[in-house]
Amino acid sequence: MEKIVLASGSPRRKELLARTGVVFSVVVSNGEENTNLTDPAETVEKLSQDKAISVADRLENESEPCLIIGADTVVAFEGKILGKPSDEEDALDTLLKLQGKSHQVYTGVTLLVKEQGIWKPYTFSERTDVEFYPVSREELLEYIKTGEPMDKAGSYGIQGKFGIYVKGICGDYNNVVGLPVGRLVYELKKMKINIRGMRK
Structure with a gap:
């Protein structure tokens, strides 16, 4: 495999992938971030x-072997997907639901490998359960004022x-x-792909 491309502009994903030691390039997707699915x-x-x-x-004209990571x-609570907040009030409503309780974070990963001119897909998802301590309304309002929740699913950033x-x-x-980098590396090894051998 000669080239790895991360299909995401997220600085958090870029940082996590960089920790694996691989060299990669970033191409931001033009895809729509919505679906009619509920699971x-x-x-x-x-x-x-x-x-x-x-x-x-x-990258259709890419001739060398290539791996794309999408x-x-x-964030899901009681089986319902919680998106990014539309405004501060929406962020507060979400965080009030989550405080003192457990919720789930799901990340889906698709690996597209181009071999002999054909893209071959492999997709998986990872789930992590997260539990918060009870948090007061005043603490939540103070957090929301930082602006941090406004671009994040579930209205918070664990990091x-x-x-x-x-x-x-x-x-x-x-x-x-x-980005579940441990699972990512594991799945790539099962596919007989050593990402440490890739270059930009």
Whole structure:
């Protein structure tokens, strides 16, 4: 494999992938980030496929062996997907639901490998359970004022200022940040792909 491309402009995903030691380039997907699916695992798998395929279409003339990684993350509570907040009031409503309780974070990953001119897809999803301590309305309002929740699914970032309210997690922490790199490397090894041999 000669080239790896991350189909995401997320700085958090870029940082996580960089920690594996691989050299990669970034091509931001033009895909739509919506779906009619309601199951969280199916939703993130479909969205990750859409991102990867969107980038593959733009790299159609790529002649050398190439790997595209598409990823998407959602937060779910009581089986319902929680998107990014539309405004501060929406962020507060979401965080009030989550405080003192457990919720789930799902990341879907699609790997597109081009071999002999044909893109071959492989998709999986990872789930992590996250539990918050009870958090007061005043604390939540103070957090929302930082602006941090406004571009994040579930209205919080575990790696940011809200991390102090996390009671515990069951699963991969990196999955909550946005990319389950351990599972990613494991799945690639099963596909007989050594990403450490790739170059930009």
